[in-house]
Amino acid sequence: MDDRLKAPNDNWLQRWKENNIGWHHVEFNQHLLNHWHALYLPQGSMVLAPLCGKSRDMVWLAGHGYRIRGVELSPLAIEAFFKEHALQPRIEYLGDFECWRDGPFEIYCGDIFDLEQIDNSDVNAVYDRASLV
Structure with missing residues (x-):
């Protein structure tokens, strides 16, 4: 991997190692609570959460x-x-x-830019609170 591409990954991993995760919220995202229903997704739909961290929104x-x-x-x-x-x-x-899988959760550990390795044809929606900043 090109060192220019590796640097952001190293920074991200270091922030988690130091528990320097000020972006993580313990409460559910208010926009999620207020607007998710507008998607009219049936229960059982697959939701992709890119760069999910340990977001409680996934639990909601x-x-x-x-x-x-x-x-x-x-x-x-x-x-x-x-x-x-x-x-x-x-x-x-x-x-x-x-x-990592348990119940309704499957969380893939790896670089999101390698996501084409995973079959995502069953994804019905994407929930992104702030990964594309």
């Missing part, structure tokens, strides 16, 4: 009957998500990704 979505496919570079973030919600993930390997 799952609580409303959606399946969640997260993508996150930091294994620390994924581990924290499953631990904080008392989930017992099974881990499998798909391409360059490590996939």
Whole structure:
């Protein structure tokens, strides 16, 4: 990988290692609560959450009957998500990704720019609170 492309990944991983995650909110995103219903997605729909971290919004979505496919570079973030919600993930390997699964959650650990390795034909919606800043 070109060093110019590697630097942002290293920075992201370091921020999680230092727990320097000021963007993480413990409350559900108010815009999600106010506007998600307007999508009229049936329960059971698959929602892609890019750069998901350990977002509690995924828990809200799952609580409303959606399946969640997260993508996150930091294994620390994924581990924290499953631990904080008392989930017992099974881990499998798909391409360059490590996939953590339990219940409605499947979170892929790896670079989102490698996402074409994963079949996402079942994704019905994308929830992005702030990853595309």
